[in-house]
Amino acid sequence: MFGIGSTELLVILVVALLVLGPKNLPKIAHTLGRAMGEFRRVSTEFQRTLNTEIAFEEEAEKAKAKKAAASSEKATSGTTGSPVTDTENKA
16 A cells, blocks of 8 residues: 555554544544545546546547548549549530
8 A cells, every 4th residue: 555564554653643642543544534535536536537538539539530531432432533524514
């Protein structure tokens, strides 16, 4: 957890107990736990939203590329190889 080993965690807890006192430590631990849970929920929601937006943009790009490919295919299949002018059409 956060790259902290068990020894370091034990030292942090002992220092917190000495600084904050035994009466305030449970309240602060509870508040810290709730804050970490809320942070985790918010970061998960942010990541989910970001992934959804990325997927939406990728789908839009695919649709745009598909539409461009279809229009270029339609344009190339409609030509005869030589340009036709209006005067040739009337004759």
